[in-house]
Amino acid sequence: MEKFVIHGGRPLVGEIEISGMKNAALPILMGCVLVKGECIIENLPEIHDVTVSLQILEAMGATVRMLDRNTVAIDASNVRYGTAPLELVNTIRASYYLMGAELGRFGKTHVGYPGGCDFGVRPIDQHLKGFKVLGADAEIVNGYVDAETEDGLVGGHIFFDLVSVGATINVMLAACMAKGMTEIENAAKEPHVVDLANFLNACGADIKGAGTDTIRINGVERLHGCSYAIIPDMIEAGTYMIAAAATRGDLTITNVIPKHLDCVSAKMREMGVTVEEGDEWVRVSHKGELTAANVKTQPYPGYPTDMQPQISILMCLAKGTSTLKESVFDNRFRYIDELLRMGANVKVDGKMATFEGGGLSAARVRAVDLRAGAAMVIAGLAIEGCTEVDNIRLIERGYDHIIEKLQAVGADICRVEIKDVKASAQAE
Numbered sequence: 001m002e003k004f005v006i007h008g009g010r011p012l013v014g015e016i017e018i019s020g021m022k023n024a025a026l027p028i029l030m031g032c033v034l035v036k037g038e039c040i041i042e043n044l045p046e047i048h049d050v051t052v053s054l055q056i057l058e059a060m061g062a063t064v065r066m067l068d069r070n071t072v073a074i075d076a077s078n079v080r081y082g083t084a085p086l087e088l089v090n091t092i093r094a095s096y097y098l099m100g101a102e103l104g105r106f107g108k109t110h111v112g113y114p115g116g117c118d119f120g121v122r123p124i125d126q127h128l129k130g131f132k133v134l135g136a137d138a139e140i141v142n143g144y145v146d147a148e149t150e151d152g153l154v155g156g157h158i159f160f161d162l163v164s165v166g167a168t169i170n171v172m173l174a175a176c177m178a179k180g181m182t183e184i185e186n187a188a189k190e191p192h193v194v195d196l197a198n199f200l201n202a203c204g205a206d207i208k209g210a211g212t213d214t215i216r217i218n219g220v221e222r223l224h225g226c227s228y229a230i231i232p233d234m235i236e237a238g239t240y241m242i243a244a245a246a247t248r249g250d251l252t253i254t255n256v257i258p259k260h261l262d263c264v265s266a267k268m269r270e271m272g273v274t275v276e277e278g279d280e281w282v283r284v285s286h287k288g289e290l291t292a293a294n295v296k297t298q299p300y301p302g303y304p305t306d307m308q309p310q311i312s313i314l315m316c317l318a319k320g321t322s323t324l325k326e327s328v329f330d331n332r333f334r335y336i337d338e339l340l341r342m343g344a345n346v347k348v349d350g351k352m353a354t355f356e357g358g359g360l361s362a363a364r365v366r367a368v369d370l371r372a373g374a375a376m377v378i379a380g381l382a383i384e385g386c387t388e389v390d391n392i393r394l395i396e397r398g399y400d401h402i403i404e405k406l407q408a409v410g411a412d413i414c415r416v417e418i419k420d421v422k423a424s425a426q427a428e
């Protein structure tokens with residue numbers, strides 16, 4: 001087992017290049033199951049969730065060839081339905097995209113219930129509701145999701161009860177080769193939903209309206225292989241933007257789509273941070289005090305829930321009272337205990353956290369989930385003294401070469417093997 005050891009209090013200065021987006025890469029990889037032919041996927045991030053996804057595809061019978069560190073060739077012509085290994089499926093959330101992909105390809109699915117970060121209860125009822133409209137009545141039996149159609153999927157009209165990234169993506173996957181037209185209303189508008197639609201269209205699908213509330217999918221006979229480059233990861237970019245501000249640094253973050261970060265940039269400017277942007281870069285610099293702010297997470301284009309723990313660090317460091325309202329997930333404040341360990345002046349009431357500012361002090365903390373882990377790293381970089389972050393495997397699920405990228409801009413951070421495993425087990 002390993003931990004991060006950070007000696008903080010140094011401004012981050014320089015340039016960080018952003019990798020491909022995790023939450024676009026994963027549905028695109030699973031989407032390859034729909035395709036008879038070779039897909040070349042470029043700008044793939046080197047992260048644990050991608051490794052697991054490729055292992056799942058290989059176990060199902062796909063041919064997976066890494067062409068270089070960030071490019072993979074996948075030929076899923078010979079995948080076998082229902083063969084995704086439960087022990088891998090259980091470890092990541094994105095494995096649930098196999099439900100839509102298998103349904104689209106075989107008209108039936110048998111996939112283990114997904115894992116992923118613990119944000120409270122994470123039901124999949126909207127996914128199943130969508131499949132049902134397409135003619136596949138799904139049930140959950142013995143830890144697996146099972147669904148089957150008699151004569152293949154038939155397009156239909158789906159109005160989601162809430163905005164769900166996962167359900168929107170899953171129905172898009174299932175509907176690509178369904179007979180006739182599928183219309184999804186109250187669809188998620190996240191950039192990764194658009195990226196998946198662009199990938200599927202490059203494979204010959206007919207999807208219109210991705211990025212708006214209503215997506216229309218005209219079913220096609222078959223999908224063919226293509227070459228496709230994944231968009232940059234807006235959450236990775238946002239994380240480094242906040243790290244720049246928290247350390248009073250000056251970072252230029254390249255290979256980004258600044259539009260995707262509008263909401264994060266606006267909130268940071270409100271807190272007194274300087275954010276400049278160009279075609280494919282943002283520059284974040286900060287000196288002096290941070291101003292308190294109020295943030296409420298929302299589906300895109302609102303403030304992303306995946307950027308919620310990171311901005312809490314700015315709130316801890318800011319002057320005055322800030323509020324942070326989580327409105328997407330039931331329980332995304334489990335990391336606040338770790339902030340208390342660092343001396344944060346924060347109170348939680350249901351889905352609202354109130355920060356009084358006043359700073360943080362170095363401590364041994366742990367990553368309770370992926371983005372909360374990133375927030376602990378930002379805190380460690382910002383404050384004087386030695387911060388240790390346990391449970392880093394959760395951080396490495398989603399951040400490509402985080403240590404190397406931070407070291408290159410002046411961070412004193414390293415990965416250290418844990419000798420006192422007992423103490424670490426307690427931290428778990």
Ligand code: UD1
Nearest residue numbers: 023093094122123124125126127164165166167306328329
């Ligand atoms: C995805 C992302 C996650 C991000 C989230 C919101 C991946 C692998 N994960 O998660 O990083 O934080 O989008 O941007 O891409 N819900 C239901 N029933 C459903 C589906 C969802 O009640 O059938 C609820 C969820 O519990 C949650 C809300 O809807 O409260 C939004 O969830 P959703 O957008 O589906 O998030 P995920 O796809 O799980």
